[in-house]
Amino acid sequence: MTVLPEWIADPILRPAWDLVRTRFEKAGLDASGKVLLRPATRDERHAIGALLGRTITRETVRVDLATLDARLNERSGVGGLEAVLAALYGTRPEDRPAVRAARDASRERPLQRAAELVTATWASEWIAGLRRTGLLTNRVDSERTIRDAAAVLRELTDTEGAPIAQSRVELAARLLGDAHALDRDRRLHQVVLRGLAAAASIPVPDGTREREELWASRGVEPDLLSRTCLVWRLRVGTVEPPGRRLSDAADAGDPVHVTEWELRRIGSFAPAAGTRVLVCENPRVIEGMAERGVDGWAAVCTAGEPNLVVDKVLGNLTRAGADLYYHGDFDWPGIAIANRVITRFAARPCQMTADDYLHAVRPDGPALVGKQIEPLWDPELGAAMRSHGRAVHEESVLPLILDALTASQ
The missing domain is CATH 3.40.1360.10 (Dna Topoisomerase Vi A Subunit; Chain: A, domain 2)
Structure with missing residues (x-):
């Protein structure tokens, strides 16, 4: 376990370190910019002064992160601002812009794949709806879901003439190898339903009967015996x-x-x-x-x-x-x-x-x-x-x- 000097690890400095860490993470782990501290007591001013290496007499203190980083690199014994924060909090600081970019990329990747797999004119409305609702956000199986949805939508919307009558379990078993893949409680069901609504230029139905009517318009029934x-x-x-x-x-x-x-x-x-x-x-x-x-x-x-x-x-x-x-x-x-x-x-x-x-x-x-x-x-x-x-x-x-x-x- 890394032992930090008292002038860094003093508990009275924790509010100040919280502000420094937030600013550092928002800047993408770049030691730049300034943080405004407001020490409320004499002990806080002394602790901040020891951290910065100067006497503090004012009620507000502007901390330049680049200067603090250099001082820590020189005197902390563990490295600069990033290393000190990791030692203080037990976890490395988070590069928030990088995390946000990765999250956005992860969210967009299945949607980009959807655009590649379904090229019909209505696909853009389908994809926009998936983006708005976040149905696929933070889902490890999102790309698989998109591939399966695209296969079903191509089957149901690319045909000419009257739709082929079939049960939903039959369709799911034939195309996806899982008879229950399109059951109403599956996320895939919601994704495909949004695609069918976009293809029909209608709002996504929110009632059971309306949803079944939309499936039936493409010749698909839940099954042929239960109703x-x-x-x-x-x-x-x-x-x-x-x-x-x-x-x-x-x-x-x-x-x-x-x-x-x-x-x-x-x-x-x-x-x-x-x-x-x-x-x-x-x-x-x-x-x-x-x-x-x-x-x-x-x-x-x-x-x-x-x-x-x-x-x-x-x-x-x-x-x-x-x-x-x-x-x-x-x-x-x-x-x-x-x-x-x-x-x-x-x-x-x-x-x-x-x-x-x-x-x-x-x-x-x-x-x-x-x-x-x-x-x-x-x-x-x-x-x-x-x-x-x-x-x-x-x-x-x-x-x-x-x-x-x-x-x-």
Whole structure:
């Protein structure tokens, strides 16, 4: 351990050394410039005087680092300012400009690599977003992440015509050798998503549904089995096994879940001629329709916020000219879902008027919470809901729904 002279190592000098060290590090370990010291006591002035080799009488002292460095080189026994600071603090002073430059270079290196690997016109916006967010800053795997992201983005954006339908795990396994590389909790997923948004000239989506829609626009699904759509009495025109299964379920009046895997094999759904389709929010409604055997109706359940499989089923029905009707919860999320289904798929509200709400609302019902949403089809409904402040869920009015469907046959 290096032993320094008392005129250097005196504890009363530590505040002065802190200022000297900060200035020395900011200057890139160059002993130049001056430090202003303000000794508060007589003992501090004596200690600083011993350090500088002169008598201190003023309340402020300007220390020239070059002069101090020369004095230390001559008298410290360990060397100049850098060596003395290392001995005092137990660690070598940090060349702050050099550290900052190295950090900046490290941050820019993967971004420069990104520009080399992805040359599309949208790449500059993608790279600028990565720089702003610091997603890759101080990451030892940042260059690997960029290489993998570039491979995925080239695959998904360089193709002409319709995108190739595939699952995300399939894509990740084929291109990257890791089926989970593009999972939502991986940093690579975020980097690729930003690239897809830049390629589409849209903001980076911040909601789960919007993110999945962006992937789906390139033909990529999370997987082909985990998301389903519950349907009742919908038929398909194919004789392939999935089509036969669904047609058999329709004949038997059994509700059935449809996966993305099956959608790709069965083509489009179509209700029987003259059949109307109720789009509902809660599976209990389909269960009630099946139990009662409501004639003249088929059904699709969104199970809350519609996923992309539900969207595809409803899109198929719309293109086939099916008559869609919608019933959901009388709460603000339910109104938001109703607005989207009615707007996107030309569905008509079913038992969703202000009168229907007023007939069912109870003073002890669940409170309305969340952001208020105006019903597009009936402004009076929104006013009634705000006035009462209570929600009405589908399950609580199921008998009324079934009676109305039965009466409309």
